[in-house]
Amino acid sequence: MSAVTVQDLAVHLDRVPVLRGVSFAVGTGGWLALIGPNGAGKTTLLRAVAGLVRYRGTVLLDGTDLGGMRGRGRARLIAYLPQAPVLPPDMTVEEYVLLGRTPHLGYLRGPSGRDREAAAEAARRLDVARFAGRRLATLSGGERQRVVLARALAAEPRVLLLDEPTTGLDVGHAQRVLELVDELRRGRGVTVLSTLHDLTTAGQYACPLVLLHQGRVAASGPAADVLTEELISRIYAARVAVTAAPGGATVVTPLRRPRPAAP
Amino acid sequence: MIPVPRLRGGAPPPRARRAPGGRPPRKAARAAVAAAVFLAAAALASALTGAADLNPVATAAAIVHLPSSLSPLDRAVLFQIRLPRIVLGALVGGLLSVAGAGYQGVFRNPLVDSGMLGSSAGAGLGATLAIVYLGGAGTSAVPAAAFAGSLAGVAVAYAAGSVTGSGTATLLLAGVAVSLFLTAVQTYLLQRSAQDLQQVYSWLLGSLSGATWQQVVEILPYSAVSVAAVLACGRQLDVLSVGDEEARALGVNPGRIRLVVVAACSLAAASAVAVSGLIGFVGIVVPHVMRRLARTSSYRFVLPLSLTCGAGFLVLADTAARTVVAPAELPIGVVTALAGSPVFVWILRSTSAIRT
Numbered sequence: 001m002s003a004v005t006v007q008d009l010a011v012h013l014d015r016v017p018v019l020r021g022v023s024f025a026v027g028t029g030g031w032l033a034l035i036g037p038n039g040a041g042k043t044t045l046l047r048a049v050a051g052l053v054r055y056r057g058t059v060l061l062d063g064t065d066l067g068g069m070r071g072r073g074r075a076r077l078i079a080y081l082p083q084a085p086v087l088p089p090d091m092t093v094e095e096y097v098l099l100g101r102t103p104h105l106g107y108l109r110g111p112s113g114r115d116r117e118a119a120a121e122a123a124r125r126l127d128v129a130r131f132a133g134r135r136l137a138t139l140s141g142g143e144r145q146r147v148v149l150a151r152a153l154a155a156e157p158r159v160l161l162l163d164e165p166t167t168g169l170d171v172g173h174a175q176r177v178l179e180l181v182d183e184l185r186r187g188r189g190v191t192v193l194s195t196l197h198d199l200t201t202a203g204q205y206a207c208p209l210v211l212l213h214q215g216r217v218a219a220s221g222p223a224a225d226v227l228t229e230e231l232i233s234r235i236y237a238a239r240v241a242v243t244a245a246p247g248g249a250t251v252v253t254p255l256r257r258p259r260p261a262a263p
Numbered sequence: 264m265i266p267v268p269r270l271r272g273g274a275p276p277p278r279a280r281r282a283p284g285g286r287p288p289r290k291a292a293r294a295a296v297a298a299a300v301f302l303a304a305a306a307l308a309s310a311l312t313g314a315a316d317l318n319p320v321a322t323a324a325a326i327v328h329l330p331s332s333l334s335p336l337d338r339a340v341l342f343q344i345r346l347p348r349i350v351l352g353a354l355v356g357g358l359l360s361v362a363g364a365g366y367q368g369v370f371r372n373p374l375v376d377s378g379m380l381g382s383s384a385g386a387g388l389g390a391t392l393a394i395v396y397l398g399g400a401g402t403s404a405v406p407a408a409a410f411a412g413s414l415a416g417v418a419v420a421y422a423a424g425s426v427t428g429s430g431t432a433t434l435l436l437a438g439v440a441v442s443l444f445l446t447a448v449q450t451y452l453l454q455r456s457a458q459d460l461q462q463v464y465s466w467l468l469g470s471l472s473g474a475t476w477q478q479v480v481e482i483l484p485y486s487a488v489s490v491a492a493v494l495a496c497g498r499q500l501d502v503l504s505v506g507d508e509e510a511r512a513l514g515v516n517p518g519r520i521r522l523v524v525v526a527a528c529s530l531a532a533a534s535a536v537a538v539s540g541l542i543g544f545v546g547i548v549v550p551h552v553m554r555r556l557a558r559t560s561s562y563r564f565v566l567p568l569s570l571t572c573g574a575g576f577l578v579l580a581d582t583a584a585r586t587v588v589a590p591a592e593l594p595i596g597v598v599t600a601l602a603g604s605p606v607f608v609w610i611l612r613s614t615s616a617i618r619t
Binding site for chain 2: 087100105
């Protein structure tokens with residue numbers, strides 16, 4: 001059964017078509033990566049699934065149409081993390097993680113013991129509980145990303161939407177964050193939709209990959225089918241070599257145009 | 264092998280200092296007690312200060328309805344002159360401070376107070392219209408005119424801001440435009456009727472002289488409704504601090520929260536302005552002082568602390584206003600700024616940054 005199914009999705013922003021006829025599906029606990037050049041519509045697609053932009057078409061979660069579902073109902077099922085989350089500098093880690101419980105709270109009802117428990121559990125899972133009292137302004141890049149993930153996890157969502165979760169992280173921190181996400185989806189059955197700009201990384205962690213180009217799906221499927229020299233050079237207007245690494249990973253290496261020898 | 268932080272599922276890690284969950288920090292509980300003590304001390308000090316020398320013990324006893332040795336004259340001074348002024352001052356200070364904090368939260372801007380959205384300019388124009396055009400009857404109409412002008416100013420600014428776009432910056436710019444427009448009209452009226460200048464200016468600078476229980480009763484219902492509404496939005500304001508987009512992703516409707524908080528804060532500010540004139544400084548500064556002293560930026564704590572300490576601060580400022588040059592009075596707006604600014608700078612220097 002597919003956890004998230006998107007059928008014939010179209011989005012207009014300021015009357016300009018940004019997405020057209022987008023369809024894909026990903027199973028429960030799966031990880032789907034959206035790839036494509038800048039401006040292809042990746043972020044807009046995530047925002048549409050989160051219910052933050054108007055769209056035509058259908059978004060199904062376990063067969064239920066989310067079309068009529070807005071606000072808190074949708075926020076309880078789907079956690080969305082933008083590429084550059086706003087971290088109020090003076091909020092403590094503990095307060096910030098608890099914000100993730102907002103969709104479960106009534107307008108006037110504050111967090112219950114159950115809400116605090118869920119937030120504490122999320123903080124423990126992402127190993128941020130030990131600096132719960134620190135202000136967000138004092139965190140390093142890697143710590144920030146874990147805290148933001150903890151906030152998303154505190155909501156106990158069924159779907160996690162991550163917009164470029166490794167932006168600004170070095171290769172080691174990026175790998176640790178991606179491994180965490182991978183453990184979450186395997187351990188808890190959380191379905192992950194993420195944009196990832198690094199093609200090799202996308203192929204290593206996610207399946208399927210959905211390649212967007214000018215608002216349409218140009219290709220989708222396992223890494224070996226989507227990450228081809230022909231497709232990437234055509235859609236990204238880039239020169240790359242695609243090779244298979246030991247262990248089966250597909251590696252995309254940017255190539256530099258050979259320069260004529262100096263006279 | 265990539266070193267991955269262990270995902271823990273069961274027991275809490277040994278180094279956890281306290282369970283995460285945003286339980287009111289003990290610091291905040293201490294701050295709440297300190298704020299209540301500050302307000303009570305300010306009120307008692309004010310009740311004991313003035314031309315008539317009241318016995319402290321007898322005064323305290325009389326206030327809490329215990330047998331007291333106060334003479335009938337002293338009782339009249341206490342209950343008919345000093346206490347109504349203290350209670351009104353506390354109400355005004357609390358309203359202005361909580362409204363300032365609410366505005367700062369809703370606009371995510373530390374430089375905002377409740378006068379920004381056309382409220383002060385509208386109140387000023389309303390009061391000026393009453394004084395200039397209603398002649399002798401104008402004085403008694405000033406509170407109602409200021410109240411109506413304040414709310415009308417905000418309504419026009421809000422409507423203008425909503426028509427021209429969405430977002431906090433547009434709304435604030437619309438507020439600035441409406442304020443400038445209303446102030447221009449008011450300045451023109453004043454320039455044409457110079458004989459009313461002094462009366463208008465003394466109102467603009469704010470005063471609590473001649474405070475009565477009647478005034479307290481008049482603004483109490485508006486105060487109660489507006490303060491209850493703002494305080495109820497504390498958690499929502501904390502959610503708004505991550506920005507409109509993420510707040511919506513968390514299931515909160517930023518536009519609705521903004522409307523509720525702006526309406527409640529404007530009602531609070533209009534109630535205060537109606538009985539006291541324009542008292543600056545309090546609404547913008549008290550919330551910052553609270554953030555720094557309580558070391559939290561969470562509106563669940565900043566709002567009630569601003570309410571309590573803003574009340575105490577204005578009671579003290581008014582006590583100074585009526586005693587420093589007695590038997591004359593200083594405008595309270597002058598006292599709040601003169602006495603408050605150095606204190607504020609000192610607090611800025613001596614505490615580390617707590618931003619909005």
